[in-house]
Amino acid sequence: MNDALIKSVEDGKRLIDEYEGPPESVKLLVPDSLNDPVGWNMAFLTDRILAKGWEPRGFEQKSGYRVYLYRLMD
Numbered sequence: 001m002n003d004a005l006i007k008s009v010e011d012g013k014r015l016i017d018e019y020e021g022p023p024e025s026v027k028l029l030v031p032d033s034l035n036d037p038v039g040w041n042m043a044f045l046t047d048r049i050l051a052k053g054w055e056p057r058g059f060e061q062k063s064g065y066r067v068y069l070y071r072l073m074d
Helices: 009-018 040-051
Strands: 027-031 054-062 065-072
Touching: 009 027, 009 040, 027 040, 040 054
Parallel strands: none
Antiparallel strands: 027 065, 054 065
8 A cells, every 4th residue: 555645535445445465564644634533534444444354553643644554353
């Protein structure tokens, strides 16, 4: 998965669905504007992540965006 900022939740879903490599190589860059106070946008993306058999392994806060990281579920 490339290291480009996603532009929308739909863009993120598409990238997740199309990705076929190991989850440890995924760096999902989500702009702060998509990190809404309730967490709906990340819930939609995390639902796609869990469906692939992955789980979150944290994020790194950058200037204006977060880099979300993943791994295979135990």
